[in-house]
Amino acid sequence: MKKVGEPPPKTRLLRAAAALLAESNGEPVSTRQITQAARVTAPTLYHHFGDKEGLFDAVVAEGFSEYLDAERNLPTSGQPVEDLRMHWDNHVQFGLDHPHLYLVMFGNIRPEHRPSMVASAEAFLEEVLVRAAAAARLVVTPREAARSILAANIGVTLMLIAEPAAKRNLELSAMTREAVISAVATDSEADPTTDTEGSPSVVVAAIALNAALQSSHPDQLSSSELKLFLEWLQRISSRSGS
Amino acid sequence: MKKVGEPPPKTRLLRAAAALLAESNGEPVSTRQITQAARVTAPTLYHHFGDKEGLFDAVVAEGFSEYLDAERNLPTSGQPVEDLRMHWDNHVQFGLDHPHLYLVMFGNIRPEHRPSMVASAEAFLEEVLVRAAAAARLVVTPREAARSILAANIGVTLMLIAEPAAKRNLELSAMTREAVISAVATDSEADPTTDTEGSPSVVVAAIALNAALQSSHPDQLSSSELKLFLEWLQRISSRSGS
DNA sequence: TAGCACCTATAGCGGTGTTATATGAACTGA
DNA sequence: TCAGTTCATATAACACCGCTATAGGTGCTA
Structure with a gap:
């Protein structure tokens, strides 16, 4: 007889791996720790994920979709540039909330391996920027703008993660954010190429x-x-x- | 009798480790590979470096001082803001030249562990910015400016490393560079919306x-x-x- | 020569990722 | 009802890993 509230071993493995990775400060986590925490033996891990790296990739992919969901569910303010700020801040906050996950997601991107997810983050940001472009607030291609903003966003977040939580200065984030946004988009008023309304001229x-x-x-x-x-x-x- | 041209085991270990780390594409390198390549047995590794991580740290430290030396030896153009561009480009180039080393240096910065070297990179950049401040080109504190520029510089470099070498678009670097510099310093001649070439608005x-x-x-x-x-x-x- | 640091090698321990093989459970078709 | 098949888990072991207790040179000073 099986407990009904008990998740299947596959998700138990995923959760155990995620928890252990988050706890143990960046030091390697062994498959034995994971399988023991999930109350499962080694072969089930390899049955479901093929590999230790496969399991870790699954954890990362889950974290990534959590991140993307959070991004997508952010409310839209109607002002594209303001939305851009919100998404930037949300990205930084996600990194500070899940530092180890973030390091694997954005700090370890090996060519040919992980950037598919980074590419989807880029694509999402590009969508936001397309809306900004539609409001004639953009000064470069949405794709170029997305890449530049994301790059700076990652750099800032990594730097904030690296320094002790107590001493973190979020002004670094705000300052860099404004720098890169203002180079890419013209803020609402004082722009000759836009109407008063959202419909550009x-x-x-x-x-x-x-x-x-x-x-x-x-x-x-x-x-x-x-x-x-x-x-x-x-x-x-x-x-x-x- | 000993060959005279032969470096001592310690440096042989360092070089073997650096070489193997650079070759094997980010996958872990075993101590046995290293000691075998250095024609040395295990205990000498632990005698000299105490630890596998100790050896790797030494490799990273060497790479870091190579980076800092290169930065320090860059000529100065007399125009502080132009110098800033040069240092940015040099940083990116270093990352593209030594991708794996760079990933360890800037992509894996765990709190309490590695940022001492990042801090020295930051300090050096701050020196450059102090000169810019002396020329009354700065709009914020040199320290804040250095942090912001370095963060964006790291983010851009990581992003460029992540994508296949063939498809690398260095304009991402130039664009972000101008964005973050222009937010930090007032430049006499250049305008963020113009290329290095001449194609204007x-x-x-x-x-x-x-x-x-x-x-x-x-x-x-x-x-x-x-x-x-x-x-x-x-x-x-x-x-x-x- | 003896003594003494220093450096290196032999051999092995416990732990790690992984797998060949086997066992159980659940579902299928006759 | 029950053999057959498939999926999921377990037992036990392999080869490798980082690391070290111990011992053996090596060159120096006296």
């Missing part, structure tokens, strides 16, 4: 581009292409309403 | 227009025209050409 942006093209001609377009391009730009710019 | 305007067009499609252009227009816009935005 295509006309203003077109005019700005038109003006910029007068002084420097890009060589990505042939002269004939450029001619037609400018004509269309002119047409867009001459539109009256918003 | 055309790109910015193109990206803004691109973003604006995502939410509202103008009716002055037919759908086929719009398609081509967007394609060109994309080409201009990607600034690869010049």
